[in-house]
Amino acid sequence: MHAVILTNFATPKGGAEKVAIESARGLAERGVAVTLIHGVDGPADPLLDHSGIRRVSLGLTDVWERPAWRGAIEGIWSREAARRLEAALAALPDRPDVLHLHQWTRSLSPAVFSVLARQRAPVAVTLHDYFLACPNGVYYRFDTAEPCSLRPFSPGCLAASCDPQSRAHKAVRLVRGFVQLAAIFRGFGRRPLALVHVSDGSRARLEPMLAGGPFFHHRIDNPVRVERAAPADPAGGDAVAFVGRFTREKGADLVAQAAHRAGLASLFVGDGPLAEDLRAVPGAEVVGWRAPAEVEALLRRRVRAVAAPSRWLETGPLTVYEALAAGIPAVASDRAGAGEKIRDGETGFVVAPDVAALAEAFGRLKDDALVRRLGAAAHERYWAAPMTLATHAAALCDLYAGMTGAAEAPSFQRSAVM
Missing domain, CATH: 3.40.50.2000 (Glycogen Phosphorylase B;)
Structure with missing residues (x-):
């Protein structure tokens, strides 16, 4: 099996990258051929130094490092990211069996969904946050310092001043959210997109938000890379x-x-x-x-x-x-x-x-x-x-087997999310 893992960075800038990198290593140690494609240039985590892992950088820039106006545009839809990703996938010597996306908001942009939808391989997305459904990504009201209770993209959501930065940032994120959902529904209208939830609580919240979309849902714990030792005192x-x-x-x-x-x-x-x-x-x-x-x-x-x-x-x-x-x-x-x-x-x-x-x-x-x-x-x-790396990799292999037809995958029903 050949799995392509996609994320923003080749070093752990946050939990999503950490899991993506560790997943690549765990799969490689299990004998899966792995290509890790990351958007932004930079040093690679030592975990990626494995004969079973190929690393591809798209040479993009973190949108947080762009001027505000340009970062906003590229964060909504980066044509350059789409072009480079499509070229990188086409240049792989072996056709991927599965594509697994971990993070896209810092460099790849929602354009990644359009590119992935055109590939023959099935696609999975691990939901480390709420960005697939919620404009600010954390389903949290920064204006009231409380979790949000509004339905994403509802009139109440559109009016809420919930962004940690400003109303202008909220407007950009709303546009990105609408564009993202449109790309998903247009691209995955005839085949399901596998969503991987990392806790029961986040699945219970996200599944209703995404009800009726072209999705099927899985629960896989994040890996914990800790060697067993005597307990601390x-x-x-x-x-x-x-x-x-x-x-x-x-x-x-x-x-x-x-x-x-x-x-x-x-x-x-x-x-x-x-x-x-x-x-x-x-x-x-x-x-x-x-x-x-x-x-x-x-x-x-x-x-x-x-x-x-x-x-x-x-x-x-x-x-x-x-x-x-x-x-x-x-x-x-x-x-x-x-x-x-x-x-x-x-x-x-x-x-x-x-x-x-x-x-x-x-x-x-x-x-x-x-x-x-x-x-x-x-x-x-x-x-x-x-929750070891080996346990995590085994769960991913089971997921991939279902996605590639080695096991029967759940069906889905298409309808509007918003």
Whole structure:
């Protein structure tokens, strides 16, 4: 089998690229021939250094690095991206059996759907966010700091000032969304597009939004690339950790405030617009981005729990899964997909994303015996059914078998999405 994986970058700029790269490696290790096509030039992650992986760069520019007017135009529809992608696919020495798209908004644009629809191979899209249905991609109202309850592209959605930047940005994203849906319906009207959901919660929200479209739906966990080792001793730590981008929608500020209220230190690994605000909270330490091995060592040495208190309906934050795999308790938002992997009160806590609820959970983490019990149970439960790269690759192969006719794929019914 030959699988083509498409994404924006060959290095993990975010969760989508991280999963795309790890998927390529896992498939290659399983004996699948993989071509990874990425839009933007740049260094490649070492995981892509495998004899079974061919890497193709389209030499595009990240639209975030363009002047605003040009980035807006190319973000809506990039003819150059379409031309280069079509040429790259035509130049492959072996015809792809399946095409798998992970991210397109930063370089490939919705034009990618038009190109993929013209290929003979079936197409899958992993939904790491809500961009296939929601204009701002996170189904979150930045104007009210709450998850959205509006139907995407409804009159209420069109009128809402929900974009994190401005109404002008919202207008551009609305146009992109309409163009994207038109390209999908026009291109995939006679064959289904496979959608891969990374959590039960995100599937439950997205499937009704996309009801009646040319889609069939699958659930596959993201891979967690953590080697099995002895469980950590979280009771030896002094802090609650947040790993990722420091934004309000991800709840970084909630961790700092709640930890301070509970009398614990807080440790922030990553960066983002709230970095200086976090440093101003007593007991908070910001260490910046670190390599994965450094992050794991730091968490094992310093941390009593990892927290992911997302205000938005996060699909599946990997840091929670990585903490559980290491035997570190996790505290997740009841809005996030990661909460599905936590046994509340047994391997961590699932709470509302507010300071009071988090402070109460963090306060319980001051009990050494409880923290050790939570950590041991987290490690045991995770490794009883680990979300390894091999497990992920096997699930992808099962999906691809269904898409290519080796197994029967579900039917779909075409109707309007909006």
